Amino acid sequence: MKPQRKTRIQQKNSQAILDAALEVFSRHGYRGSTLDQIANEAGLSKPNLIYYFPSKEVIHVTLLSDMLETWLAPLHSLDPAGDPIEEILGYVRQKLEMSRSRPRESRLFANEVLQGAPRIMEAIKGELRDLVDEKTAVIQSWIDEGKIAPLDPKHLLFSIWATTQHYADFDVQVSAVLGSGGNDHFPEAEAFLVDFYRRALTPA
Amino acid sequence: MKPQRKTRIQQKNSQAILDAALEVFSRHGYRGSTLDQIANEAGLSKPNLIYYFPSKEVIHVTLLSDMLETWLAPLHSLDPAGDPIEEILGYVRQKLEMSRSRPRESRLFANEVLQGAPRIMEAIKGELRDLVDEKTAVIQSWIDEGKIAPLDPKHLLFSIWATTQHYADFDVQVSAVLGSGGNDHFPEAEAFLVDFYRRALTPA
C-alpha cells in the first residue's frame, strides 16, 4: 500500500475534533475554552487530540479559516444583473438560513469579533472589505438608477448582518422573549425580515 | 466619627474594580478573564481585589445587575401616548446612543448571551420579557389603528436591538470595513437607521 495523506480513521478523528472544538469555542470563546472540554466532546483523550493538532490556537485558526469562505458565499452571489430588490431580499434569506443551519459558526465569529478579532482581522481588512466594496458599488448603482431607496449601502449590509445573525448569536434571548418552548422561530423571522426590507428598500 | 457604610477610599476602590472588570469581562467573556488582568487594570493587588469582592463570579454578577436597569430604561420610556413613528425612532436613537456611550456594557451583555446567558437568564425570562410584552402590546395597538406598518412587534424590537448594538459589539469590524481611521461612525449610523426605520414603519 502506498502511504495515504490521511487514513480513514485520521479523517474521522480530525473531523470529530473540529466539530467538538466548534461546539466549545462557539459558546465560550477562545480563552474560555479548554482542551479538556474539546477532547471530552470529541470522545478522545487530551494527548490524542494534541497528536492531531499541535496546539489550541491551530484548532481555532483552522475553524475560522474553514468557515470564512462559506460565510462570504451569500454576498458573493449577489448578482448585479438581477432584480435589485429581489437580489437583496435573497441575500437576507440566505444569511438567515446560515444562522439557522450554522449557528455555531455564527457564534464563533461573533465571539472572535467581540474580542477584537485578534485572529481574523487580516481577513476582515482584506477579503471581507474588498468584497463589501465591490458589492456596495453594485447597490449604489441600483440607488443611482432609482431602483431602490437611497440608503447607505454599507450600513444596509451591517443591518442585514446584524438582524440575521441575531437569531443565531442571541438565540437564548429570542427563545426566552418569544416563549413557546422549543419552537422554531425562523419561519416568522424570515417573514418579518423579508417584509421589513421590502418596505424599507422600495423607492417612494 | 460615626462609622460609615463605606469609607471614601473603599468607594473609590470598589468603583475602580468594577470599571476594570467591565473593561476586561466585556472583551474576554467570563471564563476568558482573569483576576490578574482585572487587578492590574484597576491598579490594585490581586489579594486586595479579593478583599473587596469575595469572588470573580460576584464581580461579574454585580456588573450584570447594575447594568440591567440602565439597559432597559430606553424601552421603559416608550410612550403609548406619543406619536407612534416618532416614539419608535426615538427608541432607536436612544439604543444607538447607548452603544456609543456604553460599548463595554453592550459587549458584556453580548458575551453573556452568546454563552447561553447562564447568569442572567432569570432576568431575561422575568423583567425583560414582561417589559417586552407590555411594549409590544402598545406597538400592536398602533398597528391595529393603522398608524404604523403591520410588522411583528417582537421581531421589530429584535431588529432594533440587533442593528443598534451591532455598532458596539462589532465595532472593530465596522471600523475595518468603513476604513477612514479612527472616525466616529455613529452620526452616519444614526442617519441610516432613522431613515431606514421611518421607511419601513410608515404605513403604505
Add this chain to the structure above:
DNA sequence: GTCTATATTAAGATAGAC
C-alpha cells in the same frame, strides 16, 4: 486596608510505554 507568600486547582503541552 494592603501587602507578600503560598496553597490549590486546572490548563496547555510533553514523554514514553504499549
Add this chain to the structure above:
DNA sequence: GTCTATCTTAATATAGAC
C-alpha cells in the same frame, strides 16, 4: 495511534505579616 503519567505554567483563592 493511543494511552497513562507527568511537567510547567497560570489561575482562583487564602493565610498571615505589617
